[in-house]
Structure formats: structure tokens, C-alpha cells
Amino acid sequence: MILRDVTLIDGDEKWRGAIQYDPETGSITDVGDPSRDAEDEPVVSLPGRTVMPGLVDAHVHFSLSGEASVEDVVGMSDAELALVEARNARRTLEAGVTGVRAMGARDVDPELKRAVERGDVPGPRMVANCRSVTVTGGHGHHLGREIDGPWDARRAVREQLKRGADFVKFMTTGGVTTPGTEPDAVAVTDEELEAIVDEAHRRGVHAATHAHGAEGAKAAARAGVDTVEHGTFLDDEAIDLLLERDVTLVPTLSAPYHIVRNLDAATEESARKTRSVYERHIESFRAAVEAGVRVAGGTDAGTPFNAHGANAAEVAFMAEYGMTPLSAIRAMTETAAAAVGLEGSGTLEPGTHADLLVIDGDPAEDLTRLNDPAAVIKGGEVVAGALPDRE
Ligand SMILES: [Zn+2]
Known part of the structure; x- marks a missing residue:
């Protein structure tokens, strides 16, 4: 699964890019701008949204x-x-x-x-x-x-x-x-x-x-x-x-x-x-x-x-x-x-849990946006809200 065209926040850094995770293993596989061939993989574009760790x-x-x-x-x-x-x-x-x-x-x-x-x-x-x-x-x-x-x-x-x-x-x-x-x-x-x-x-x-x-x-x-x-x-x-x-x-x-x-x-x-x-x-x-x-x-x-x-x-x-x-x-x-001591949580590093929030807009500009995530993903599974339709 690739979420692209998105603002990423990790640690105290923020950039535009994409994130890839494997819903089977529940782990993040790539971050930044995954260039891997996405032919057999669902891709969701999230313009205007932010992805950050849960x-x-x-x-x-x-x-x-x-x-x-x-x-x-x-x-x-x-x-x-x-x-x-x-x-x-x-x-x-x-x-x-x-x-x-x-x-x-x-x-x-x-x-x-x-x-x-x-x-x-x-x-x-x-x-x-x-x-x-x-x-x-x-x-x-x-x-x-x-x-x-x-x-x-x-x-x-x-x-x-x-x-x-x-x-x-x-x-x-x-x-x-x-x-x-x-x-x-x-x-x-x-x-x-x-x-x-x-x-x-x-x-x-x-x-x-x-x-x-x-x-x-x-x-x-x-x-x-x-x-x-x-x-x-x-x-x-x-x-x-x-x-x-x-x-x-x-x-x-x-x-x-x-x-x-x-x-x-x-x-x-x-x-x-x-x-x-x-x-x-x-x-x-x-x-x-x-x-x-x-x-x-x-x-x-x-x-x-x-x-x-x-x-x-x-x-x-x-x-x-x-x-x-x-x-x-x-x-x-x-x-x-x-x-x-929650290892593998709290960052977007490859290999860590795909525990992600999809937020409308940019929470760094307005922290109240964190109150109502558009989607909550835990271990690669959407557990609240929803992702837009795949491309
Ligand atoms: Zn207490």
C-alpha cells in the first residue's frame, strides 16, 4: 500500500512525499518517495492531507x-x-x-x-x-x-x-x-x-x-x-x-x-x-x-x-x-x-509498525486537527475513519 502526494511528519521534521507499508506484516516498508514499481500495489493519493505516526x-x-x-x-x-x-x-x-x-x-x-x-x-x-x-x-x-x-x-x-x-x-x-x-x-x-x-x-x-x-x-x-x-x-x-x-x-x-x-x-x-x-x-x-x-x-x-x-x-x-x-x-x-518502551512505535521509520494517522490539512499549522483523524491505521489496518478510494 502506498500513500502518496502527502505531507509527512516524523520526529520534528515535515516534508512532502509518500509512504509505503505492507498490510500483511503491518510494517512500514519505505518512506520518502517510494520509487518501487507500484503496478501490483494499491496507491492512494492524499493531497491536502498529512500522514504521521499514531x-x-x-x-x-x-x-x-x-x-x-x-x-x-x-x-x-x-x-x-x-x-x-x-x-x-x-x-x-x-x-x-x-x-x-x-x-x-x-x-x-x-x-x-x-x-x-x-x-x-x-x-x-x-x-x-x-x-x-x-x-x-x-x-x-x-x-x-x-x-x-x-x-x-x-x-x-x-x-x-x-x-x-x-x-x-x-x-x-x-x-x-x-x-x-x-x-x-x-x-x-x-x-x-x-x-x-x-x-x-x-x-x-x-x-x-x-x-x-x-x-x-x-x-x-x-x-x-x-x-x-x-x-x-x-x-x-x-x-x-x-x-x-x-x-x-x-x-x-x-x-x-x-x-x-x-x-x-x-x-x-x-x-x-x-x-x-x-x-x-x-x-x-x-x-x-x-x-x-x-x-x-x-x-x-x-x-x-x-x-x-x-x-x-x-x-x-x-x-x-x-x-x-x-x-x-x-x-x-x-x-x-x-x-x-513501546519499541517500533512513534516513528515512520521503515521496519516499524504501520501505526499511522491520516489528518486533514496540516496539524503543525493547527493542532486541533489531531482531534479528529480522517483515518487511524494500526498495524497496516484501518481501525477508524477511512482512506479515500484507491487509484
Ligand atoms: Zn495518573
């Missing part, structure tokens, strides 16, 4: 569906949770997100990942974990694994990997959505942090941490964490540490945006916490971008009012608050795929 969202919660209170989900059985997650995965894929890192709930996410890989349910390619590791009573404890002390922390990590987790997520600070925890307080001890990160790396998986406050981000960076989620109150020292330790920031600008716009419906506690963090979050992101911190796009989709399928808005937020449009696109394709 989005990769580095931070989603399929277990949550934008409820005002995360606690609504706690009472669900695993069966209910699995059905909800399958629906959210489908919505995400149809919106143009062909890869995600799913922050898990109980043991459902690795099962969902296997179901998607078998083709039983539609969804993006997934890197998934099980329970997040948190201190007793800490952020996310309802669906997480509570720990006390470094040996318990190691055991918690081992349990997650035994159950099929691809990475380890842990909570360094309190959170907006968990009552009784404060976003800028450091919840874990250095000994616990070191145990969690060391155990993850020993087993060859990456470690991601939820961290709002600067002290939490610093402690996690010192312990060797791979990605910092949110990074809401980063100061200069925290930014220097992220740079020095080669840590990727996943800013999740969508999360506070949606709560701030729904303060009337939010719980009183999450409204109070979000009001105080939103402006600071944007400043923190701007400063990190200016300093050159590596940023991967992630939405925190599923958190209050943050719907699955609205993921592309994160690209526009990153561009609004300091990145160029092409660097924001790169953050939510190539950089996100590399940060979460």
Missing part, C-alpha cells in the same frame, strides 16, 4: 472514566473493570492513539493488553502495569499496593512483575484525587524509593513515579527513576536533577485543565487542590521545556472529566505552554514511545 500516550488510566471521584471505581469487580477498560481502550484507539502506557488497577491491565494483542478487543498497543506502589494510606491506595519499609517495597515490586507488569509505578507524593493526601508532601522515605527503583531496574523494567512537589521529584530522580509524572511544582534544582539524571517528564497538562473547567462538579477537596496547582503546573512545565528536559506526552486520561479519546488535546497544551507544534507532536509520538 499518537503514543505515556500516561492513561483505562480503569477510570472521568468520574468526579476516583473512589467510584473502587467497588467495581474485576469483570466490570475489564469491560470498562475495554471500552476506554477502543475509544482511545479510535481517537488516533495507537500506543499507551496504562497505569493499572489491580491486575486488569495486563489482561487487557493480552486481549488486544490476540485481537479479541480493539485497543492501542500497551505497556501495562498492575497496582501502583504507594505508602499505607497514600495516593492511589484504593487500587494500589500499600507498602511500609524498603523490604516491603521490594516485595511489592516483585509481586507486580509476577503478575505481568511491564513497568513499576509508584507514588512519591500525595495526589489531587486521593482524599487526605497532599500533592506537595513527600510520602515515601529515601530507603523505600531506592528499594523500589533498584528492584525495578534489577528486573529490567522502568520505574515511573507520580510526583507533584519539587522535593518528591528530586528524591525520585536521585533514586534513579526513569519518568516523573506531573512534575507540578518543579523548581530549578529539580529541573537540574531531571537533566543530570536523564529523567523524562510526563507533564499530564490535561489533568488539571479538565478539573479547573469543571470546578462546580468536582469534589470539594479536588477543586481546592487543583485551583492551587494549575498555574504553578504550567510555569513548572514552561521552565522544564526551556531548560531542555525531555518531555513525553501523557494525558492522565480517565482522571476527573478527562475523557478517553480527547488525548490529542495534550499536544496542543504542550505547544501552548512552550513547545513548538512539531516538538509537541514528537513528544507524544517518538519520545513517548521511547520513554515507555
Whole structure:
């Protein structure tokens, strides 16, 4: 299959050309201006359109569906949770997100990942974990694994990997959505942090941490964490540490945006916490971008009012608050795929998955065009929208 006469966006480059992929193997075979004889191959011309890699969202919660209170989900059985997650995965894929890192709930996410890989349910390619590791009573404890002390922390990590987790997520600070925890307080001890990160790396998986406050981000960076989620109150020292330790920031600008716009419906506690963090979050992101911190796009989709399928808005937020449009696109394709370990995703390189978006017009000129792709292709198969008729 050849898509030609099209604008191609890959990394932070944009050019006119063509792309060829093999629907049988699901891989990209040539990029640029395929000159191979196309006699026995379908060709589609897409003048006025752009082809780019499918989005990769580095931070989603399929277990949550934008409820005002995360606690609504706690009472669900695993069966209910699995059905909800399958629906959210489908919505995400149809919106143009062909890869995600799913922050898990109980043991459902690795099962969902296997179901998607078998083709039983539609969804993006997934890197998934099980329970997040948190201190007793800490952020996310309802669906997480509570720990006390470094040996318990190691055991918690081992349990997650035994159950099929691809990475380890842990909570360094309190959170907006968990009552009784404060976003800028450091919840874990250095000994616990070191145990969690060391155990993850020993087993060859990456470690991601939820961290709002600067002290939490610093402690996690010192312990060797791979990605910092949110990074809401980063100061200069925290930014220097992220740079020095080669840590990727996943800013999740969508999360506070949606709560701030729904303060009337939010719980009183999450409204109070979000009001105080939103402006600071944007400043923190701007400063990190200016300093050159590596940023991967992630939405925190599923958190209050943050719907699955609205993921592309994160690209526009990153561009609004300091990145160029092409660097924001790169953050939510190539950089996100590399940060979460989704190999073969996020670029147009030959040999990688033919996970492609066909966009009307040029998204680099208008990022809102990403919200409604004309076609979503995963592994060489059109999974949403449609391509024009072949020539
Ligand atoms: Zn999250």
C-alpha cells in the first residue's frame, strides 16, 4: 500500500512525499518517495492531507472514566473493570492513539493488553502495569499496593512483575484525587524509593513515579527513576536533577485543565487542590521545556472529566505552554514511545509498525486537527475513519 502526494511528519521534521507499508506484516516498508514499481500495489493519493505516526500516550488510566471521584471505581469487580477498560481502550484507539502506557488497577491491565494483542478487543498497543506502589494510606491506595519499609517495597515490586507488569509505578507524593493526601508532601522515605527503583531496574523494567512537589521529584530522580509524572511544582534544582539524571517528564497538562473547567462538579477537596496547582503546573512545565528536559506526552486520561479519546488535546497544551507544534507532536509520538518502551512505535521509520494517522490539512499549522483523524491505521489496518478510494 502506498500513500502518496502527502505531507509527512516524523520526529520534528515535515516534508512532502509518500509512504509505503505492507498490510500483511503491518510494517512500514519505505518512506520518502517510494520509487518501487507500484503496478501490483494499491496507491492512494492524499493531497491536502498529512500522514504521521499514531499518537503514543505515556500516561492513561483505562480503569477510570472521568468520574468526579476516583473512589467510584473502587467497588467495581474485576469483570466490570475489564469491560470498562475495554471500552476506554477502543475509544482511545479510535481517537488516533495507537500506543499507551496504562497505569493499572489491580491486575486488569495486563489482561487487557493480552486481549488486544490476540485481537479479541480493539485497543492501542500497551505497556501495562498492575497496582501502583504507594505508602499505607497514600495516593492511589484504593487500587494500589500499600507498602511500609524498603523490604516491603521490594516485595511489592516483585509481586507486580509476577503478575505481568511491564513497568513499576509508584507514588512519591500525595495526589489531587486521593482524599487526605497532599500533592506537595513527600510520602515515601529515601530507603523505600531506592528499594523500589533498584528492584525495578534489577528486573529490567522502568520505574515511573507520580510526583507533584519539587522535593518528591528530586528524591525520585536521585533514586534513579526513569519518568516523573506531573512534575507540578518543579523548581530549578529539580529541573537540574531531571537533566543530570536523564529523567523524562510526563507533564499530564490535561489533568488539571479538565478539573479547573469543571470546578462546580468536582469534589470539594479536588477543586481546592487543583485551583492551587494549575498555574504553578504550567510555569513548572514552561521552565522544564526551556531548560531542555525531555518531555513525553501523557494525558492522565480517565482522571476527573478527562475523557478517553480527547488525548490529542495534550499536544496542543504542550505547544501552548512552550513547545513548538512539531516538538509537541514528537513528544507524544517518538519520545513517548521511547520513554515507555513501546519499541517500533512513534516513528515512520521503515521496519516499524504501520501505526499511522491520516489528518486533514496540516496539524503543525493547527493542532486541533489531531482531534479528529480522517483515518487511524494500526498495524497496516484501518481501525477508524477511512482512506479515500484507491487509484
Ligand atoms: Zn495518573
